[in-house]
Amino acid sequence: MGFLNFTDLVLFLGVSQGLFLSISLRLIHNRNKPANKILSFLLLIAVLMLFGRITAYRIPEIWVWRFGVLVDTTIFLFGPLLYSYARRLVFNEKPVFQLSWWHYIPAALHLCYYFWALHFSVEEFNEIYFSGKLNLMFFIVEAAGLISFIWYWTKTFQLVKRYSNKEEMELSFHQSVLPYLWFFLATLGLFITLWAISFLSTHFLLGPIKYINYVTMWISTPLFIYGIGYFSLRQPHIFRIPFEPKSKSENDRLKPEEIQKLQRRLHYYIEEEKIYLNADLSLKTLADKLNTSSNNLSWLLNQVYQASFYEYINSHRIHAFLKKIDNNEHHNHTLLAMAMDVGFNSKSTFNRVFKSELGTTPKEYLKNRNVA
Numbered sequence: 001m002g003f004l005n006f007t008d009l010v011l012f013l014g015v016s017q018g019l020f021l022s023i024s025l026r027l028i029h030n031r032n033k034p035a036n037k038i039l040s041f042l043l044l045i046a047v048l049m050l051f052g053r054i055t056a057y058r059i060p061e062i063w064v065w066r067f068g069v070l071v072d073t074t075i076f077l078f079g080p081l082l083y084s085y086a087r088r089l090v091f092n093e094k095p096v097f098q099l100s101w102w103h104y105i106p107a108a109l110h111l112c113y114y115f116w117a118l119h120f121s122v123e124e125f126n127e128i129y130f131s132g133k134l135n136l137m138f139f140i141v142e143a144a145g146l147i148s149f150i151w152y153w154t155k156t157f158q159l160v161k162r163y164s165n166k167e168e169m170e171l172s173f174h175q176s177v178l179p180y181l182w183f184f185l186a187t188l189g190l191f192i193t194l195w196a197i198s199f200l201s202t203h204f205l206l207g208p209i210k211y212i213n214y215v216t217m218w219i220s221t222p223l224f225i226y227g228i229g230y231f232s233l234r235q236p237h238i239f240r241i242p243f244e245p246k247s248k249s250e251n252d253r254l255k256p257e258e259i260q261k262l263q264r265r266l267h268y269y270i271e272e273e274k275i276y277l278n279a280d281l282s283l284k285t286l287a288d289k290l291n292t293s294s295n296n297l298s299w300l301l302n303q304v305y306q307a308s309f310y311e312y313i314n315s316h317r318i319h320a321f322l323k324k325i326d327n328n329e330h331h332n333h334t335l336l337a338m339a340m341d342v343g344f345n346s347k348s349t350f351n352r353v354f355k356s357e358l359g360t361t362p363k364e365y366l367k368n369r370n371v372a
Contacts, residue, residue, distance in 0.1 A: 018047035021229035032238050034096045035089035039225075042081050045074045046225045047109055051179045070114050075145045076107035079152030082188070086156050090163045090177060091243035106144055108127040113137070139203060146199055157185055163241065168310035169298055170241045172276070172317075173345045177238050179233060191220055196372065236349050239282060242294070255298045262300055265290045278347040283309045314353040317343045321354075334361050 022043035025036045048071050080103040087097050117125060128134055160181045167178065198212040254262065269275045269289055278285070286309075287297040303313050320342040324330070329338060339350040339362075354362050 015050050015111035017226055018043050018229075021045070021226060021233070024233060025229060032089060035085055036086040036232060038081055038088055039229060042078070042085065042225050043229050045077055045081070046114070049074050070111075072141070073107050073110045073114065076110055076148055077104070078148060079148045080104060083152045083156045083159070085160055086181060086184075087243070089238060090160075090181070090240055092240035093243045096245070106148055110141065113141070142199060146192070146195055149188075149195070153185065153186055153192055160185060166241050168308040171239060171292070171308060172281045172310055172343070173279065174349050175238060184228065187224060191224065234257065239280070242284075252297060253303075259300065259304065261328050262290060262292060262296065263304070266297075266300070274320070276313045276320070277341075277343045278341070279343050281313060281343070314349075315357060318354060318357045321350075325369070326329070331365065335366070 015233055022040045023042045080099050111156040162367055164178060194212050198209050202208045273283060283294050285299060287294045290297060301307055305312055321338055324338050336347055351361060358365055
């Protein structure tokens, strides 16, 4: 065996970090456990990918070579597991979401190829390999892996888009998980694009591209998963939204007397209890207070008040903030402190909602008010 080069050293460090992250995520208590179980498994797969890439062509022992061929199967597990991770992270489902068995058929087929390869010695396999008889097989495997990545990336994109739409219907605040997921998809999309360019160039156009190929995907994808792992170690508890089938809202969902009764209860909790001061207020929390379902409350807000839950609650928070301005509380407190007092949980959300409601920023509003 030759000396390890710089790339080997980096990959060995990646293996050790992957094991550390996988174990650490399993030890975190009460923090997005359903998603972290999937992520922990993903990290173990990433470790296997990197270890297989290091050893398969560096260590001559036959068992190592056999292991390196087996590890190729993991490329077909990333797509299904990444989708499962994203879905468990942001949606609340009981029982906990699991993909059907047929999503893992490509991985099972590759295992069949692996067991077929076991019939050959290293010398026999190399003879077949260098004769070009396996070129079609390699083409099919890489094409299938690429298609799998693209398909599950698309499904995950649709999932995140759905979550983005439902967040304003269910929560009165924005979570940091949404920008993270969009970055997650953008980065993974870049990897897939580069891989697709390499695949098309190698098989149909100009030939192999030196630094963009199947091997770099083997290295970049696990390292990307490590980045997700480090983020998850710092990620606070996420309010997961119920995953419900899409259904058409009926105009007569609630009878007139039911609407009036629900409106009176809603008015009490908004005006008297000032429930909007709760920074973590969700649609389900308020619906439970009103002794109704989340669907009924969402229907009422959309059909009667012409607003999403996010818009409705934050509109009341803005009005409470303006009352503080009228009472000259801004002379003794910062604008951000006042915003937090009325229920906002971040400066960015407060500024966004304020400008949406009044068409100006809080500082500009205060400046114009003082001039007037």
